[in-house]
Each structure stands twice: as C-alpha cells, then as structure tokens.
Amino acid sequence: MRSTPGVYDALLIFGERVPDRVLQDAAAQKLVRKVHEIGKLIVAIDRGPLVLLSAGLAKGRIMTGWPTIWEELRKAGAFAPAAPVSVDGNLVTVIGSEHIDDVCMLLPRMIERARKRTA
Numbered sequence: 001m002r003s004t005p006g007v008y009d010a011l012l013i014f015g016e017r018v019p020d021r022v023l024q025d026a027a028a029q030k031l032v033r034k035v036h037e038i039g040k041l042i043v044a045i046d047r048g049p050l051v052l053l054s055a056g057l058a059k060g061r062i063m064t065g066w067p068t069i070w071e072e073l074r075k076a077g078a079f080a081p082a083a084p085v086s087v088d089g090n091l092v093t094v095i096g097s098e099h100i101d102d103v104c105m106l107l108p109r110m111i112e113r114a115r116k117r118t119a
Contacts, residue, residue, distance in 0.1 A: 009111045010041040015048030015065070016097065022051060029055040036090065041114045043103060045094040049073060052091065062088040064095050090114055 011032065022028050032055040035042055044052050049065035050072065052058055059077030064070075064086040073080040084099040085092065085106075092110065094103055 008035075008040065009114070010043060010107070011035045013042065013044040013048035013051050014097075015044060015046040015050065018047045018050055023054045032057065039090055039114055039117045041090050041092065041107075041110050043092045043094065043107075045100065045103075046096050049078075049093045052093075053078075057091065061091060062086045063091065063093040065093055066096060090117075 013032075028051065032042065032051060036055070036057055042052070044063075044065070046066045047069055049058070049063050050069055052061075052063065053073060053076045058073055061078050063073050063078045063080055064083050065073060065080070067082070070080040070082070082095075084095050085102050086094075087106075087110075092103060092106070094100065
C-alpha cells in the first residue's frame with residue numbers, strides 16, 4: 001500500500017467486511033498512524049475501527065463501531081459507547097453504514113477544522 005497522507009483531507013475506512021489481511025498489513029497500519037499523526041481526519045465505519053485498533057490508536061479514545069466489536073475496542077482501552085457516531089479529535093467512528101448520512105453532514109466542517117489544525 002503506497003500513499004502520501006498529506007495530500008488527502010481524510011481517510012475513510014469502510015469496514016463491513018474488513019479482511020484480516022488489512023488488519024495485519026503493516027503498510028496499512030503505518031498509513032493510518034501517519035494520517036493520524038499529521039492530524040488528518042479519519043472516519044472508520046462499522047468494523048473499520050478495528051483498523052484503528054490494529055494501528056494502536058484505540059487506547060484512551062472514544063470510539064463506536066458495529067456492536068460485535070465493542071468488546072474488542074474496550075479491551076484495547078477505548079471507551080465504546082452505543083452511539084451511532086462518535087467524534088474524538090480527528091477520529092470519527094460510525095456504528096454502521098446506515099448512519100453515513102449523519103457523517104456526511106459533518107464532514108465539511110470537520111475537514112476544515114483539521115486543515116486549520118495542520119496548517
């Protein structure tokens with residue numbers, strides 16, 4: 001996986017069927033960590049927060065996701081409320097794709113805030 005995180009405004013991680021190979025892919029984890037490090041927005045949907053967890057970004061964060069992963073998030077040190085959308089800094093996690101419209105309404109403002117933080 002090759003990418004230059006700084007040229008994008010956000011990283012979207014769709015996770016309805018996150019393949020195990022993505023969760024174990026060192027390059028994917030490195031990309032996610034780099035995007036987070038530079039303050040870009042990361043949106044993880046459904047089981048997508050597992051990618052954040054595998055990149056070491058869950059501890060101490062507020063994250064939601066599909067109900068079957070809540071326990072994994074908690075074990076990794078995240079606070080996992082039963083909320084449709086959780087925002088913690090530049091991390092946005094979504095319980096499922098049925099709430100993507102809610103996120104799309106927030107994205108322009110959140111991207112603008114992230115731009116200001118990283119400028």
